[in-house]
Amino acid sequence: GNSVTQMEGPVTLSEEAFLTINCTYTATGYPSLFWYVQYPGEGLQLLLKATKADDKGSNKGFEATYRKETTSFHLEKGSVQVSDSAVYFCALRGRGEYGNKLVFGAGTILRVKS
Amino acid sequence: DTAVSQTPKYLVTQMGNDKSIKCEQNLGHDTMYWYKQDSKKFLKIMFSYNNKELIINETVPNRFSPKSPDKAHLNLHINSLELGDSAVYFCASSHTQGSLYGYTFGSGTRLTVV
Numbered sequence: 001g002n003s004v005t006q007m008e009g010p011v012t013l014s015e016e017a018f019l020t021i022n023c024t025y026t027a028t029g030y031p032s033l034f035w036y037v038q039y040p041g042e043g044l045q046l047l048l049k050a051t052k053a054d055d056k057g058s059n060k061g062f063e064a065t066y067r068k069e070t071t072s073f074h075l076e077k078g079s080v081q082v083s084d085s086a087v088y089f090c091a092l093r094g095r096g097e098y099g100n101k102l103v104f105g106a107g108t109i110l111r112v113k114s
Numbered sequence: 115d116t117a118v119s120q121t122p123k124y125l126v127t128q129m130g131n132d133k134s135i136k137c138e139q140n141l142g143h144d145t146m147y148w149y150k151q152d153s154k155k156f157l158k159i160m161f162s163y164n165n166k167e168l169i170i171n172e173t174v175p176n177r178f179s180p181k182s183p184d185k186a187h188l189n190l191h192i193n194s195l196e197l198g199d200s201a202v203y204f205c206a207s208s209h210t211q212g213s214l215y216g217y218t219f220g221s222g223t224r225l226t227v228v
Contacts, residue, residue, distance in 0.1 A: 043221040044219040064186070087155050093215075102208075
């Protein structure tokens with residue numbers, strides 16, 4: 001079945017540091033890929049997405065590129081802020097009909113220190 | 115103008131009680147979901163309904179019973195609550211067809227069983 005593996009956290013960075021959170025996936029066919037963010041005490045918000053190979057999703061300074069050859073969708077940001085502290089989830093959704101549920105990775109906690 | 119709303123936000127109850135969590139979406143989506151998030155932030159899908167029809171039913175104790183009176187509502191009823199049911203429960207909704215869409219999540223219900 002479909003699955004997502006992302007790097008374990010917590011990841012602790014200083015403000016303005018470069019961020020990479022690795023995400024790789026296993027899926028049949030060509031899924032869509034997503035990054036969600038969960039701020040403390042809140043629900044999940046869609047951060048960015050990519051729906052086909054070589055697509056780059058971007059939002060709020062975060063970027064991720066759909067790499068079919070390496071089955072990866074790593075999240076990057078050039079300069080993190082304290083307000084980026086949150087849990088980040090990589091997810092995929094396969095193509096097809098009703099059974100194409102969103103499958104999440106385990107989540108990566110990011111802590112940014114000032 | 116809330117997209118996916120859940121009530122209550124917090125729920126503290128004793129073992130053995132029966133409780134319900136309500137969810138409503140005003141996005142016009144035709145599919146709704148319940149997820150459980152444990153203390154390590156891991157997200158696990160529990161149920162999915164499409165137009166009032168159950169389409170995903172993961173391995174969940176039969177003490178958990180979802181009910182969808184219409185496609186804008188999906189409620190979760192839990193009988194005979196146990197300590198292990200303590201978690202954050204998220205409702206979500208999406209378009210069904212195709213994988214291009216992510217899910218929109220509610221802000222969660224933190225259930226504590228004492």
